[in-house]
Amino acid sequence: MKKDKTDSLxxxxxxxxxxxxxxxxxLTVELSIPSIVAQISAIAMQYIDAAMVxxxxxxxxxxxxxxxxxxxLFWGTCxxxxxxxxxxxxxxxxxxxxxxxxxxxxxxxxxxxxxxxALAGIGALISGSLPVWLGGTExxxxxxxxxxxxxxxxxxxxQLNFLAGSMLRCSGNMRVPGLLNVLMCLLDVVFNFxxxxxxxxxxxxxxxxxxxxxxxxxxxxxLGTAAAEAxxxxxxxxxxxxxxxxxxxxxxxxxxxxxxxxxxKALHIGLPMGVEHIVICGAQIMTTVIVAPLGxxxxxxxxxxxxxxxxxxxxxxxxxxxATTLVGQSLGAGRKDLTxxxxxxxxxxxxxVMGVMGVILYVGAPxxxxxxxxxxEVQRLGVEALRxxxxxxxxxxxxxxxYGVFVGAGNTLVPCLMNFFSIWAVRLTxxxxxxxxxxxxxxxxxxxxxLCFRGLIFLIRLERGKWMKIxxx
Numbered sequence: 217m218k219k220d221k222t223d224s225l226x227x228x229x230x231x232x233x234x235x236x237x238x239x240x241x242x243l244t245v246e247l248s249i250p251s252i253v254a255q256i257s258a259i260a261m262q263y264i265d266a267a268m269v270x271x272x273x274x275x276x277x278x279x280x281x282x283x284x285x286x287x288x289l290f291w292g293t294c295x296x297x298x299x300x301x302x303x304x305x306x307x308x309x310x311x312x313x314x315x316x317x318x319x320x321x322x323x324x325x326x327x328x329x330x331x332x333x334a335l336a337g338i339g340a341l342i343s344g345s346l347p348v349w350l351g352g353t354e355x356x357x358x359x360x361x362x363x364x365x366x367x368x369x370x371x372x373x374x375q376l377n378f379l380a381g382s383m384l385r386c387s388g389n390m391r392v393p394g395l396l397n398v399l400m401c402l403l404d405v406v407f408n409f410x411x412x413x414x415x416x417x418x419x420x421x422x423x424x425x426x427x428x429x430x431x432x433x434x435x436x437x438x439l440g441t442a443a444a445e446a447x448x449x450x451x452x453x454x455x456x457x458x459x460x461x462x463x464x465x466x467x468x469x470x471x472x473x474x475x476x477x478x479x480x481k482a483l484h485i486g487l488p489m490g491v492e493h494i495v496i497c498g499a500q501i502m503t504t505v506i507v508a509p510l511g512x513x514x515x516x517x518x519x520x521x522x523x524x525x526x527x528x529x530x531x532x533x534x535x536x537x538x539a540t541t542l543v544g545q546s547l548g549a550g551r552k553d554l555t556x557x558x559x560x561x562x563x564x565x566x567x568x569v570m571g572v573m574g575v576i577l578y579v580g581a582p583x584x585x586x587x588x589x590x591x592x593e594v595q596r597l598g599v600e601a602l603r604x605x606x607x608x609x610x611x612x613x614x615x616x617x618x619y620g621v622f623v624g625a626g627n628t629l630v631p632c633l634m635n636f637f638s639i640w641a642v643r644l645t646x647x648x649x650x651x652x653x654x655x656x657x658x659x660x661x662x663x664x665x666x667l668c669f670r671g672l673i674f675l676i677r678l679e680r681g682k683w684m685k686i687x688x689x
Contacts, residue, residue, distance in 0.1 A: 222246045223461070226388040229545050229554060230312045240554075244538055244561050250394030251385065252534030257401040259530055261441065268408050269437050279359030279434045282352045285497055287367050290339060292493030294371060297328050298378040300486025303544055303626050304478065305463070306386035310548025314462055319470060319478075321383055321456075321463055325376075326472040327479060332375035339368025359434035366438035373442065373449045380452035386541050387462045392455055396448050403444035411436030485623070488632035495632075499639045506647050507659055514656040516589065517597035521660070524584045524598070525605055528573040532613040535566040536620025543624030552684050559621045559678060566617035567610045574609030577602055601660040608664040611671025618674035627683045634677070638670040 225243040228235050235243075269276045301324035308317035343365035347357040377400075381393035414431030417424050430436055458466045507518045539562035546555040577584075585598040615635075622631045643666035650658025677683065 222388065226545065229542075229551065230310055230549050232549065232551065235554065240557060240561055244535075244542065244558065244565060247388070247390045247538035247541055248535045248562075248565070250390035251537040252531045254381070254390075254394040254397040255530040255534045255537075256527070257397045259526055260401050261404050261444075268405075268412055269434055272412070272433055276359060276434050279347075279352075279356045280363055280437065282347055282350055282356060282360045283364045283367075285500060286346060286350070287364065289493055289497045290335060290368070290371060291374070293335065293490050294328075294332060294375045295378050295382075296486040296489035296493065297331050297375065297482075298324075298382040298486075299489060299623060300482030300484075301327070301379070301478070302382035302386040303485050303540070303623060304481055305383055306541060306544025306624065307548035307626070309387050309462055310545030311550070313548075317387075318463055318465060318468065322465065322470050322472045323474040323478050324379060324383070324482070327474045327482070328375050328379050329372060332372040335375075336368050336371040339371060340365055343368055362435045363438045366435065366442055370438075370442035370445055373445045376453055377445055377449040380449070380456040383456055383463060384452070384460060385537055386544055387460060388541060388545070389460065390538070390541075393452065396452050396455075399451075400444045400448040403447055404441055407440030407443045408437055411440045481626070485626050485628050488628040489623070492632040492635055495636050496639065499644060502644050503647065503659065506644070506651050507656065510651065510655055510659075513591070513593045513597060516591070516594045517585075517601060517656060518659070520585060520589055520594065521598045521601040521605070524581075524602060525577065528577050528609060529570060529612060529616065531569045531573060532566050532616040533620075535562055535569065535613075536617045536623075538562060539566075539617050539620035540624040543621050544626075547625055547684065555625075555684055556681065559618075562621065563614055563617045563675070563678060566613040570613035570616075571610040574606040577609065578606035581606075597656050600657055604657060604660045604664050605667075608667040608671075611668040614671035615667065615674045618671075618678045621678065622683050625683050630677070630683075631674070634673055635670070638666055638673065642666040642669050 222243065225235070225239055225246075227233075228239070269280055301320055304320045305317045305324075308314070308320065343361050346364055347360040350360075352360055381397070384390075384393050410428065411430045411432050413427075413429040413436075415429045416427055418427045419425070432439065456463060458464055503518075504515075507514055539559065542558040542562065543555055546552075546558055581599040581602040582595070584602065585595045589595060589598070619631050619635075622628060643662050646662035646665060647659045650662055652658075654661065
């Protein structure tokens, strides 16, 4: 079976055996594909909520859109918390120290559960005031508050989902998290279908069907997503604890009490990643401030353009997940030669795949924008923006996948600072300078230049190799 072949290739890393270039490439591809599918399905869930709620009217869609940046911030913080522990597990698995890997897993379950409960409490406390702070109108504030409150209360489920998926991926199992994320996407559609809309008559293939519905609107969208997360979090944790070859805890005794050593390492890895999410959220807000004076058409085109482009870089993030696993296990096994080769292979593969996506983006820009809006002026601005951005996709891939490499090494502080400097000093400065004379094209040209610059500095750091000079966990 394919899974067995993947496991056998990972064992070559752990056992210190030689690997041919073909084996390295095959392992990279086999780990990347399920992760790419998972990344795309995660983005699809956001689109599903927006598209289904959008059928209720602009006000309902705006309720979700108003708090979307804040939900992304909380989402990223949970992801960073999980990564802080899963990278340690990757190092232990690579060194064949499976008992230590399971000890970290036990501590991680309790640690992130406490963390996510605290985060949920904070979210619940601010849910009533958040839409007002964000400048929402009375028409949408109530729906936005309800959506964010349910999102906040479901954070412990999301956190366990992230933790289990991250642990499985770092142990080399990409397939189960990928399949379960696809299932979550499908469940989200089903739950939303019955929770968002009221009881109604639906016509399918000429047949009229009486379809029951709760008619909860925006609240139904939040509940549907939370229900899908609950199902998948349960399945993911069950598989991790009861079925995982390397990490299952079933039948094994051990303490779940966190130790300072493990928590300290988790903070060293995860804290810079959490700060980075805050930095990027701030940059998104500043970009919106720069675009806003350009008018409603520019604002709409910018929003649609960001949505369209996100589909192009999801493969990069999928390959970055594979890079984290391969680099983490190779370093854990003490094989720096293999670590460097996997780093180069994954970055090169990411640049090639996203280069192709860039071509598709450039050629298909009119079709993409036409499917998102009927307004001719918004289409024109969006097409021009996407075609500018298409040229940056290969270097954007270099930054994305190299970052995954550094995460696998447990080295996140310097990449976080690099991202901070690149986005705030290069992108926003250029965007502010070019927008008054070039309009939206100036903002996207600044983004294109910045992504190329960021890719270049990440490639330079990758080749210097200092990121490998860490103490193994």
